[in-house]
Amino acid sequence: AQSVTQLGSHVSVSEGALVLLRCNYSSSVPPYLFWYVQYPNQGLQLLLKYTTGATLVKGINGFEAEFKKSETSFHLTKPSAHMSDAAEYFCAVSYSGAGSYQLTFGKGTKLSVIP
Amino acid sequence: DTAVSQTPKYLVTQMGNDKSIKCEQNLGHDTMYWYKQDSKKFLKIMFSYNNKELIINETVPNRFSPKSPDKAHLNLHINSLELGDSAVYFCASSQMRGGFYEQYFGPGTRLTVT
Numbered sequence: 001a002q003s004v005t006q007l008g009s010h011v012s013v014s015e016g017a018l019v020l021l022r023c024n025y026s027s028s029v030p031p032y033l034f035w036y037v038q039y040p041n042q043g044l045q046l047l048l049k050y051t052t053g054a055t056l057v058k059g060i061n062g063f064e065a066e067f068k069k070s071e072t073s074f075h076l077t078k079p080s081a082h083m084s085d086a087a088e089y090f091c092a093v094s095y096s097g098a099g100s101y102q103l104t105f106g107k108g109t110k111l112s113v114i115p
Numbered sequence: 116d117t118a119v120s121q122t123p124k125y126l127v128t129q130m131g132n133d134k135s136i137k138c139e140q141n142l143g144h145d146t147m148y149w150y151k152q153d154s155k156k157f158l159k160i161m162f163s164y165n166n167k168e169l170i171i172n173e174t175v176p177n178r179f180s181p182k183s184p185d186k187a188h189l190n191l192h193i194n195s196l197e198l199g200d201s202a203v204y205f206c207a208s209s210q211m212r213g214g215f216y217e218q219y220f221g222p223g224t225r226l227t228v229t
Contacts, residue, residue, distance in 0.1 A: 032214045038156075043119070043205055043220035051215055088156055094214025102171060103218060105158040 002027040002093050006106035014114045019063075019078040021109050023091035026072065033074040034092040034103070035065055044090065050074065061085070086113045118142050119221035121206050127227045128196055136191045136224045138206030146170075147189040148207040148218060149181060158205070164189055165212045193226075201228045 007022040025031055032051050036044040048059025055067040061084075065076045074091060091106040119140045128134050140147065148171070149161040162181040163171035169181070178194040189206060203223045209216040 034217060036220075041223075043222045044158075044207075044218075045220070046217045049217055090158065102160055102163070102214075108156045108158075110156075 002031065002095060002104050004091050004093050004104055004106035006089075006091050006109050008109055009107065010110045010112065012112040012114060013081045015083055016080050019076070019081045019085065019111065021076040021089050021091075021111065023065075023074045023076065023106060024072050025074060025091070025093045027093055027095055029095045032094045033065075033067060034094070035059065035063070035074075035076050036090045036092060036105075038088040038090065038108075040087070047076070047089075081111075081113045083113050083115065086111055119206055119208055119219050121204075121221040121224050123224060124222060125225050125227075127229065129229055130196055130198060132196050133192070133194045134196060134226070135193070136204055136206075136226075138189045138191070138221055140187055140206075140208040140219070140221075142208055142210075142219060144208040144210050144219070145186055146209045146212045146216075147183065147186070148209075149189065149191050150205040150207060150220075151175075152203040152205060152223070154202070162189075162191075163212075170212060196226075196228045198228050201226055 003026045005024045034049045035047040038044045048057045050057045050067045058064045063078045088108045092103045122137045146165045148163045164183040167183045180192045183189045206221040207218040209218045
């Protein structure tokens with residue numbers, strides 16, 4: 001079974017400050033990892049994903065995440081927060097193999113950006 | 116062009132009624148999904164279809180019945196609506212079945228049962 005834990009249901013940062021959203025996963029097989037963003041009253045949009053290869057993954061809007069197998073983590077970062085980054089962020093895990101079509105989501109982290 | 120679309124966007128109805136939500140994707144994807152997002156924003160898979168074949172059927176009440184007339188459409192019919200069914204329902208699609216493929220989400224349907 002796989003699971004995702006997002007530390008901090010609500011994170012506040014000042015505009016221009018570093019954004020760090022934490023995600024830890026549990027999976028008995030090599031995982032595929034995703035970060036999605038949900039703006040108010042909208043659907044989810046893919047920010048980035050890790051499948052295989054380079055462990056530092058760059059996504060849209062200046063976000064990146066690093067897969068650390070030893071720490072079972074996939075934290076999302078952005079060097080400088082912008083007001084438009086205020087949204088709900090979801091980490092999700094899947095994996096290769098039979099029955100792998102299911103995404104398991106974390107509970108989400110709401111990011112607030114203070115002017 | 117909208118990749119994954121859902122209708123209606125808002126649905127307000129009374130307990131006991133039957134309602135449907137429609138989903139269409141124009142991405143040429145093989146696999147489609149229904150998710151339920153509760154008031155705490157938690158997302159849970161409900162169903163998945165691959166090429167019109169049901170491949171995920173999580174533990175949801177049998178009042179919920181998905182139907183896929185073709186691989187571009189996946190509808191959700193709900194019988195005898197209950198207060199606890201109030202939530203946002205998201206449709207999604209992916210190129211193929213398999214965890215490798217990212218999912219593309221529709222804008223959601225906010226269902227309110229009174």
